[in-house]
Amino acid sequence: xxxxxxxxxxxxxxxxxxxxxxxxxxxxxxxxxxxxxxxxxxxxxxxxxxxxxxxxxxxxxxxxxxxxxxxxxxxxxxxxxxxxxxxxxxxxxxxxxxxxxxxxxxxxxxxxxxxxxxxxxxxxxxxxxxxxxxxxxxxxxxxxxxxxxxxxxxxxxxxxxxxxxxxxxxxxxxxxxxxxxxxxxxxxxxxxxxxxxxxxxxxxxxxx
Numbered sequence: 001x002x003x004x005x006x007x008x009x010x011x012x013x014x015x016x017x018x019x020x021x022x023x024x025x026x027x028x029x030x031x032x033x034x035x036x037x038x039x040x041x042x043x044x045x046x047x048x049x050x051x052x053x054x055x056x057x058x059x060x061x062x063x064x065x066x067x068x069x070x071x072x073x074x075x076x077x078x079x080x081x082x083x084x085x086x087x088x089x090x091x092x093x094x095x096x097x098x099x100x101x102x103x104x105x106x107x108x109x110x111x112x113x114x115x116x117x118x119x120x121x122x123x124x125x126x127x128x129x130x131x132x133x134x135x136x137x138x139x140x141x142x143x144x145x146x147x148x149x150x151x152x153x154x155x156x157x158x159x160x161x162x163x164x165x166x167x168x169x170x171x172x173x174x175x176x177x178x179x180x181x182x183x184x185x186x187x188x189x190x191x192x193x194x195x196x197x198x199x200x201x202x203x204x205x206x207x208x
Contacts, residue, residue: 055132056186059115062089062104063188068168076101078169078190080162082143083107085172087190097122106174111138113176135183139176147171 066089067076078087084107091102096119105116113135118127146162148169149155162169172188 052133052135055115056134058093058132059104059106059134059186060188061093062091062102063087063172063190064192065090065092066168066191068191078162078164080144080146080172082145082160085144085162085174087168091119096120097125099123106134106144108139108142108176111140112136113139113142113178134186135176135178137178139178142174142176144175145173147173 066078066087076088078085080086084105086103086105088101088103090098092098096102100120102117102119105118107114107116109131112133115132115134116129117132118129120127143160145158145160146169147156147158148162148164148171149157149167150159150164151167156170168190170189172190174186174188176183
């Protein structure tokens with residue numbers, strides 16, 4: 001009888017120890033899953049930021065490739081104010097047909113900073129509109145400013161509106177505030193590609 005009681009006591013002690021070990025393992029597993037979830041969430045946010053930076057770079061390329069001049073006798077206009085900007089440009093990414101200009105509009109929509117791109121995929125297709133996210137936000141404020149010379153200006157200056165048909169701003173600065181605070185401004189240099197090409201050709205010209 002005493003031997004059986006000792007065996008029962010040992011078995012109960014072993015069961016308690018096993019339960020303690022299982023509880024410790026469960027706590028460690030829960031902690032590991034929590035850490036993994038936070039890491040995965042951080043990686044996802046990082047991937048989104050990379051996508052946004054690539055999209056912002058694409059918008060900068062479109063701004064730089066904007067031709068300076070006329071299209072079918074009409075000036076290639078650029079209009080903008082503090083909340084939005086719209087301009088036409090050429091596309092070298094290969095997505096749109098290069099025989100027609102692409103229209104880019106940057107604005108705030110549903111607390112997201114987006115670029116609305118409208119262009120033709122081929123000579124026989126109608127225009128297609130695509131929204132590109134520049135910052136998923138939520139974006140609480142947005143302000144755009146323009147540096148350049150209007151028709152009646154004696155020199156270049158900063159302003160919050162652009163409507164000149166004969167000139168385009170040298171720089172456009174886009175500032176916004178997102179969930180992480182004030183973001184790094186997005187700077188657009190309009191017509192930079194054509195200006196660089198013109199300077200390169202000019203440098204090859206013979207003196208005199």
